[in-house]
Amino acid sequence: MTTPTPDHKRYFIEKLGISERLMERCLGEALSAGGEYADLYFESVTSTSLGIDESLVKSASQGISVGCGIRVLSGERTGFAYTDDLSSERLLKAARTAALIASGPAKQLAHGFTHTETPTLYPVAGATSDAEISEKLKLIQRADKAARAYDSRIVQVRAGFNDELRRILVAASDGTFASDTQPLARLNVFVIAKDGVNTARGTSGGGGRVALDFFEGKKSPEFFAREAARTAMLQLGAVDAPAGEMEVVLGPGWPGVLLHEAVGHGLEADFNRKGTSAFSGLIGQQVASSKVTVVDNGTMPNRRGSLNVDDEGTPTQENVLIENGILKGYLTDKLSARLMGTKSTGSGRRESYQAITMPRMTNTYMLNGDDMPEDIIKSVKRGLYAVNFGGGQVDITNGKFVFSASEAYLIEDGKVTQPVKGATLIGNGPEALKYVSMVGNDLALDEGIGTCGKNGQSVPVGVGMPTVKLDRMTVGGTGG
Template identity: 80%
Template structure:
């Protein structure tokens, strides 16, 4: 997959425009600009540097099938508003799930009391954020497409079972949502968006004699249901999950020790996301709890490594026209040729650290405060041919897919389990291995990158990132990458 270029911000028209998004809240809930100004005035009535209002309305559907039987199905609609007041480093926050004038003003006064500080008057009037249109903004009908969504999971179930008789269990699920947001702030920010999100997942178990193995696959993005008919079908994900499970039935025990490791393109970028990306979020660096704190301008990786965070990629799971503080997203270079260039910031971190605002303020819902979060984070392609990278390794591990993992932000240490990996012997990919873990330190691991492929790929659209109890959709990616030194955990030789 080729690198996506940043789209310039500018006025947009049609159903995805800011005016259309704004009218949704104005017409459905009776919100007016005068009410927005009153709420901001109440929010700053006890003092403070800044206040914002985050309105949200979400319509969602989910369907789950297990053993060819629909085991779960739900539809829901929720709406609410979160009101934030900043005073120095102090944050006051309150929210309401009732969008009446009385409840909104009460929430504003509550946030004001929590974050009381030096007085500041809010601006009167707003300047609408100009942003690109990166994804469709469909009119969602919760009932009309339900049969189509059920058909998707049934097709996935049938395809996985047909792949091989050793597939003994299949679970498939589909989930989507349409999120509408409106943000108004005392600095004059006024922004709105309609954000679709859909995902199809397949999980399988395979059994042969006494050995069992599992496989998972899935994908989606900020797309409509037609994506799963024209781009990536249920059969595609089902066959991929089944292939992984069958492969693991005959896998050998992973070797243990320090060795050369080659990471495959695409989803292995999750290691980059966890081991490096979180450490480059501004709040951790403002508090000096990140292993990357104070290292801007210094070498933190091999000169072959350039890492970016890009929220402007059309239809990608981590992309946003505007972030949850009403700022247009952008492409931000984090590491360039091994040199740390900057951090991902929200408005608070940008102001307190006197650094550029990157449009990375994100939150799970109106019930939570925004914080610096990644969007689509990936390493840029290099110049090496993937086959040359494999041929350069006499003995090592080729990791193609990852399952769970964890990272200590302060130390940078990480542990990841590889759900699909192979031995590399004399420059050839040979036997699949099981129970392989990769152990390392984020700021150190990237210094051992010696070859970077020209085959950059992004993940299929399944990433969900957790931080401080909040989960948001993200994207990851990387080309084929060779690390000359990494610790592999396993039970083999």
């Protein structure tokens, strides 16, 4: 038997007075009316948010949030209650409230807790939350200055810095006992460029589960500012995107968000056990080109989507979802795993103690292929090269998606030529992957900006892919 790192355990037991005896009592109350499983999710979050607009500090806030969510599972039903008062009286009352969905004799707890050893995928000492707020303010002031210096046509700049330090403790009726301390930081830059009557926008940013010195290296405020300014200036000189079906090349890195939305959500187990996903019942079948392998990996050091343990206390892992085009499995939490007769993949996530757990992605990306990126471009007679994406949406039930490209170019006779504006990619996730004919050897992950929404909950995620060619895709645009 191992124990959590002392800092994780001391915070809840010594600072907040949450003893193992109290947790056992709460779980006992949660199962007092029956139910098959119950868990407690304790959370403490300290956060900072700073914003600068027109070189003036427009917002600055710091906050602390503490609470506990208590869940009871009975068949497919979930009983849930939460409290921001961690007194024994309020915790026990919340446990009794969550128990109301169950019926039957009281269930017995597992004999004692099994303490999960917490990996160390990200720094705790030296996390951004430890830094003075003045140091964080300097970062966005540097970004503002660098964006304005890029070109005189940059007429507006906004920059922001957000960070948090989240401490969690999970105790469950199956004996699970796990804790973690999770840092998270993100710097964002938004600019508007104007040239006569034409205006264009550009955004950039990055971060992860990192210490403040991350922003003193290659991914500095100046780097993100210049990227935001560059994309805005590019749009000023762009031509209207063509429309119709054509070859499409997706660039490495952030374009993996298309994979996340069009494929990843459809592979979350709750949609599949309910039969509402386009991928339901297809395990073992060919769902993509044989060149496509997709994984979801929560164990990558310092990545925005990574977690030492998920929000049910299960260690995260690397999950192969699609291998050489064959569907291998779904992302599961404890509820879906129990109902589907499998094991949790460490994918149980929640926005906060006030929300229930669902199967969610962590860092989702396509693995490298064997093609050289330049050869992929050369193979295209006439098509679109999509380097970066803005917003998008997908229908889980049929896999249909629409994405807007924030940076894209024409490919003509095997060469990247003019930048285009107003390009949208329209398709069906499972269908689109069947048209993947070339996969590059240049896998890249996003800069650390992803936030995924599902059923009203938002969680940090990562995406990525190498350069990929699709032989057919519908492009929406207003050009010829």
